[in-house]
Structures are given as structure tokens and as C-alpha cells.
Amino acid sequence: MTSEQLAWKIRRHGVEMTHLSGGSHIGAILSVADIIAVLYSGVMNVSPETAESPERDRFILSKGHAGAAVYAALAENGFFDVGELVTHYQNGSRLSGHVSHYVPGVDLSTGSLGHGLSVGAGMAYAGLKDNKSYNVYVVLGDGECDEGSVWEAAMFASHYGLSNLTAIVDYNKMQSMDFCEKTISLGTLAAKWEAFGWNTVEINGNNHGELKKAFSKRFDNSKPKVIIANTVKGFGIKFMENDILWHYRFPHDGWEYDLAVSELHKSKPDGVEDIYTPNGVGEPVVPENADIYNDHTTSATWKPTWRENSEGGKE
Amino acid sequence: MRDTFVRTLIEEAKKNRNIELITGDLGFGVLKPYFEELPNQFTNAGIAEQNMTGVAAGMALCGKTVFTYSIGNFPTLRTLEQIRNDCAYQKANVKIVCVGGGFVYGSLGMSHQATEDIAVMRALPGVTVVCPGDLVEAAEATKAIINIPGTVYMRLGRGGEKRIHESISDFKIGKAVKVKSASENTEKKVAVFSTGAILDEASEASKILEEQGIGTEQYSFHTVKPIDKDVIVSCAEKFDAIVTVEEHNISGGFSSAVSEVLGEYGKSVKLIRAGICDEYSSAVGNQQYLRNKYGLTAEQIASKVKSVL
Numbered sequence: 001m002t003s004e005q006l007a008w009k010i011r012r013h014g015v016e017m018t019h020l021s022g023g024s025h026i027g028a029i030l031s032v033a034d035i036i037a038v039l040y041s042g043v044m045n046v047s048p049e050t051a052e053s054p055e056r057d058r059f060i061l062s063k064g065h066a067g068a069a070v071y072a073a074l075a076e077n078g079f080f081d082v083g084e085l086v087t088h089y090q091n092g093s094r095l096s097g098h099v100s101h102y103v104p105g106v107d108l109s110t111g112s113l114g115h116g117l118s119v120g121a122g123m124a125y126a127g128l129k130d131n132k133s134y135n136v137y138v139v140l141g142d143g144e145c146d147e148g149s150v151w152e153a154a155m156f157a158s159h160y161g162l163s164n165l166t167a168i169v170d171y172n173k174m175q176s177m178d179f180c181e182k183t184i185s186l187g188t189l190a191a192k193w194e195a196f197g198w199n200t201v202e203i204n205g206n207n208h209g210e211l212k213k214a215f216s217k218r219f220d221n222s223k224p225k226v227i228i229a230n231t232v233k234g235f236g237i238k239f240m241e242n243d244i245l246w247h248y249r250f251p252h253d254g255w256e257y258d259l260a261v262s263e264l265h266k267s268k269p270d271g272v273e274d275i276y277t278p279n280g281v282g283e284p285v286v287p288e289n290a291d292i293y294n295d296h297t298t299s300a301t302w303k304p305t306w307r308e309n310s311e312g313g314k315e
Numbered sequence: 316m317r318d319t320f321v322r323t324l325i326e327e328a329k330k331n332r333n334i335e336l337i338t339g340d341l342g343f344g345v346l347k348p349y350f351e352e353l354p355n356q357f358t359n360a361g362i363a364e365q366n367m368t369g370v371a372a373g374m375a376l377c378g379k380t381v382f383t384y385s386i387g388n389f390p391t392l393r394t395l396e397q398i399r400n401d402c403a404y405q406k407a408n409v410k411i412v413c414v415g416g417g418f419v420y421g422s423l424g425m426s427h428q429a430t431e432d433i434a435v436m437r438a439l440p441g442v443t444v445v446c447p448g449d450l451v452e453a454a455e456a457t458k459a460i461i462n463i464p465g466t467v468y469m470r471l472g473r474g475g476e477k478r479i480h481e482s483i484s485d486f487k488i489g490k491a492v493k494v495k496s497a498s499e500n501t502e503k504k505v506a507v508f509s510t511g512a513i514l515d516e517a518s519e520a521s522k523i524l525e526e527q528g529i530g531t532e533q534y535s536f537h538t539v540k541p542i543d544k545d546v547i548v549s550c551a552e553k554f555d556a557i558v559t560v561e562e563h564n565i566s567g568g569f570s571s572a573v574s575e576v577l578g579e580y581g582k583s584v585k586l587i588r589a590g591i592c593d594e595y596s597s598a599v600g601n602q603q604y605l606r607n608k609y610g611l612t613a614e615q616i617a618s619k620v621k622s623v624l
Contacts, residue, residue, distance in 0.1 A: 064424075298347075
């Protein structure tokens with residue numbers, strides 16, 4: 001399977017899993033799908049047969065809310081049955097909304113943001129100490145970089161020269177209620193990582209060629225590497241792109257699901273089968289009153305005026 | 316329950332312009348009525364709970380009454396030392412609000428299940444711990460904690476909880492609310508105590524017990540700290556057993572608080588504890604599914620009581 005084919009499957013599974021479960025975070029799943037697909041298509045040395053091997057590469061989805069993307073990649077790589085994916089969120093399932101280490105192939109349960117890079121640094125540190133050749137990959141959210149613990153880990157990793165550690169920031173510019181810039185500005189993100197002592201590569205994180213190049217890029221030093229992957233939240237399904245509504249909303253029965261599936265089918269790579277709707281769903285009709293292409297951000301209606309009225313802090 | 320909290324806070328914050336609400340980038344849709352009505356009394360601190368809590372402490376120490384808002388363990392365990400050192404120790408007027416106490420976010424996984432928060436927050440000196448049981452208690456508690464000096468933890472359910480009480484005329488932090496009296500002339504009598512949104516299951520369990528001939532008096536302990544010692548002691552004298560119900564680990568939480576009082580006053584009544592028996596839930600499922608898995612449905616609570624009596 002090519003990385004493009006896997007990415008498409010992750011997106012298709014993600015739509016089905018959130019649709020069936022009423023689960024959140026489809027926007028994040030679509031955003032990160034290409035990063036995960038490339039990692040699981042030859043970048044990482046992982047397989048069901050070596051899932052317990054001490055020599056395997058390690059992967060942590062620190063932005064655990066996009067767990068469906070990892071579950072889909074693992075299932076498609078034979079870690080467990082693809083048919084299990086539809087149990088996502090369901091009573092008695094293994095597939096919790098946030099990544100669970102009870103699922104074969106998962107190295108760390110996540111869900112509370114800002115934990116993954118520290119644990120990934122620990123894994124990389126142990127690997128260097130034990131003279132092991134495995135690499136550690138940690139995917140972070142951009143909003144997650146609000147957490148102070150991310151930067152504690154960043155300093156530790158550069159201080160101890162963890163060149164076997166790669167962080168990937170899924171930089172889709174949005175977090176849970178708004179754009180990052182309107183929430184807590186990240187400023188110049190790549191420069192921040194560089195200042196913390198990391199090798200920095202900035203790319204289009206929805207482009208597989210750029211992702212592969214970034215993963216294979218070697219630096220002649222002992223610093224950890226961060227890939228600032230510029231992505232689009234909701235990528236691949238136009239009406240979800242850059243709309244914060246789809247951080248929480250799931251594709252409901254009717255036009256939302258149909259339009260999501262039909263848009264995916266327009267970009268379906270050759271040789272990929274859609275196990276849910278093999279022939280697509282036809283051209284859906286979007287009702288006139290549909291809540292589509294609207295601004296759902298907090299700042300659309302949150303208009304504080306205190307600064308204009310404040311005398312404090314003025315010379 | 317979260318909407319009741321937001322509605323009540325809007326009313327109070329309109330009257331008291333010193334009230335501030337800070338979210339850790341959560342509450343999409345839920346907080347919208349608040350920030351639209353009171354844009355100057357709202358802040359999104361981003362996904363940074365430790366800083367949110369420290370900022371809240373600073374604002375509180377400059378005269379404001381600051382509500383911090385997040386879900387699950389993020390406003391509490393994630394920022395525990397800021398609560399301890401910067402809020403509680405300084406007696407800062409910070410009101411920490413958690414949405415999603417217990418198994419509310421069951422399907423999201425273990426990270427999102429708040430099942431040790433009562434125990435941990437109760438261990439902090441000077442912190443009031445409030446767990447409203449229904450919408451009426453949530454509204455009353457929101458109003459009341461504004462006037463409780465110092466740091467308060469308020470644990471809410473989510474949305475769609477049943478209203479159990481018609482109204483509460485004399486709501487007071489630290490005073491349990493009587494939900495029902497035990498019927499006379501039964502051979503065995505128990506008192507059922509619950510804290511938080513599991514009040515619905517506790518109420519159903521009390522009805523089941525009563526129907527099966529066990530006189531059952533029921534109280535909702537919306538406050539775990541300070542706990543209502545009077546109710547505990549008087550029930551210990553009158554009943555064959557006390558039953559505690561909490562959507563929380565049984566170690567250190569509500570049942571521990573009750574047992575401390577029983578021990579302190581030398582009461583030897585049987586204590587039956589319904590709660591999570593010191594384990595993490597790796598199971599996936601909705602709140603009802605997980606309550607069932609951990610023995611916290613009304614039927615399971617009732618049969619546990621009967622098997623012990």
C-alpha cells in the first residue's frame with residue numbers, strides 16, 4: 001500500500017468511525033492523516049510481528065484525540081482486524097476516543113495534552129544509553145504547544161542530544177475553540193524550536209513528498225529534529241476545512257455524511273477499496289439552511305472592550 | 316448541569332463585575348452565552364492549565380473572584396501544585412470548575428475520567444469541595460461558592476442530568492440535603508448518602524430498597540468538605556447501615572470522608588461503600604455502561620446493600 005492510499009483509508013475510516021460513534025475530532029484526524037500515513041508506510045520500523053521487539057521504532061500520538069487515525073493505520077498494517085475499527089467509542093470496545101495502549105501497536109496511552117514529548121524523550125534517552133538503534137516519533141498538536149511541559153521536554157531533549165527523537169507538529173493553525181493565533185499566539189513556531197536547540201524542518205504536512213524528504217533528512221549533529229508540518233484542519237473534505245465546528249461535531253446522517261464521503265471519493269487513489277460505501281454515495285443535496293461554511297470560532301462573537309477603556313499600562 | 320452552571324454564573328457575574336471566568340481552551344458552545352454577554356469577564360488561557368491556574372491566583376490576589384474551567388482532570392490534577400501553593404495556601408478566591416466528574420467522558424478513555432479528583436482536592440487544606448447532585452444543587456452551589464472565601468473545587472456532571480429536587484430552600488455549603496425519609500415499621504433501616512451527579516442512581520436505589528421492605532433515608536452530600544458531620548452521626552445512631560455512593564475511587568474520596576467521621580465519633584455502624592474499587596478503568600463505553608461495569612447502577616447498589624444487611 002502506498003502512503004497516499006493509506007492516508008485515504010485513514011480519512012475514510014475516520015469519517016465512518018466518528019459517524020457511527022458520534023465521536024469528536026474528525027478535523028484533527030483529517031489534518032494528521034498524511035503524517036501518520038507516511039510514518040506507517042516505510043518511515044518507521046514497526047510491524048505486527050515485531051510489536052514487542054525492543055529494537056522497534058516507537059510512536060506516540062501526543063495529540064491523542066486524533067486516535068482514530070492511528071487505529072486506522074495500525075489496522076491497515078495488520079496489527080488488528082480492520083473490522084474492529086467500527087467499535088470506536090462503543091461500549092466494551094478497546095478503541096477509546098483517545099489513544100489506548102491496550103490496542104496492539106500503541107506504545108503510549110495519551111489524551112491529556114503535553115505528556116507525549118516527555119515520554120518520547122525518555123524512550124529516546126534510554127535507547128541512546130543502551131546503544132539501541134531505534135528512533136522515536138512524537139506527533140504534537142499546535143494547540144498542544146500551549147502546554148509548558150512541551151517546552152520542558154524540548155529543553156531536555158536538546159540538552160541530552162537526543163538525535164534519535166523526531167517531533168512532528170501538526171500545525172493546522174487551529175485548536176479547540178478558535179485559530180491558535182486568536183487563542184494563544186504561537187508566534188514564530190519554528191524559531192521557538194530552533195531556540196530550544198532543535199534541528200528544524202518546515203514543510204507542507206499534507207504533502208507526502210515533502211513529508212518523506214523531511215523524515216529522511218539527516219543533520220550532522222546530535223540534536224533532536226522537529227518537523228513543523230503545515231497542515232489544514234479537516235484536510236480532504238472541503239466543508240470541514242478550517243471550520244472549528246468539526247473539532248467536535250461528527251458527520252451526522254444525511255448530507256454531512258454523504259458530502260464527506262462523496263468528497264473523499266473524488267480524491268480516491270487508484271487501487272483503493274472503500275469497504276463501507278464501495279460505490280460512493282452519489283451527489284448529496286445540501287439543504288439551504290445547512291450550517292456550512294460559517295464562522296464558528298469563539299472570536300466571531302467574543303468582543304471584549306476592556307483594552308480600549310483601560311488606562312493601565314499606558315505611559 | 317454545565318449549562319445550569321453557565322446560566323447561573325452569567326446572572327451572578329452581571330451583578331458582580333469582579334467575577335471572571337478563565338477556560339483552558341474548552342467549553343466550545345457551552346461558554347458562548349457567557350463570553351457574548353460578558354466579554355470583559357472572560358479569558359481563554361489556551362491549553363495551558365498550570366498557567367491558567369497561576370494567572371487565576373494572581374487575579375484573585377488582586378481582588379477578583381476567578382472561576383477556572385476545564386474538563387476531567389485538567390483543572391485539578393494537571394495543575395495540582397499551582398492549586399496548592401498559589402491558590403489554597405494564599406487563600407486566593409479561585410473557584411475551580413470541572414465538567415465531567417466520574418465517567419462522563421467514558422468513551423474518550425482513561426485520561427478523561429475524573430475518578431480521584433475528590434480525594435486529591437479534599438487533601439488540600441482550606442479547599443472547599445463541592446459536588447452538586449442535580450441541576451438545582453448546581454445552581455445553588457454556583458451562587459454559594461462565590462461567597463465562600465478562598466479556594467473552592469466544584470465538580471460537575473455534564474449535560475442532561477435529571478432534576479431530582481423541586482427546590483432547596485435552605486441550601487448551605489457543608490449541609491447535606493435530605494432527599495427522602497425512611498418509612499416507619501420496617502425491620503431494617505439504612506441511610507443512603509451520595510455525592511455528585513450519581514444522585515440519580517442513589518435515588519433510584521433508595522426507592523428499590525424501600526420497595527423491598529428496607530426503610531431508606533436518603534441524603535445528597537453536595538459538599539464533601541467540610542462534610543456534614545451532624546447528618547452522619549445522627550444517621551449512625553438511627554440506622555442499621557450507612558451506604559455511600561460516589562462515581563469515584565473509594566480510596567480517599569467521599570466514603571473515606573464519611574468513615575473518618577464515624578471513626579472519630581466512635582460509631583460502629585456498618586458502612587457499605589459503592590464506588591470504583593481502586594482500579595483504573597481501561598474499559599471503553601458511555602457513562603451508563605461504565606457505571607454498570609463498576610457496580611454503580613441503582614439495581615447494583617440496592618443488591619449490594621441487601622447482600623450485606
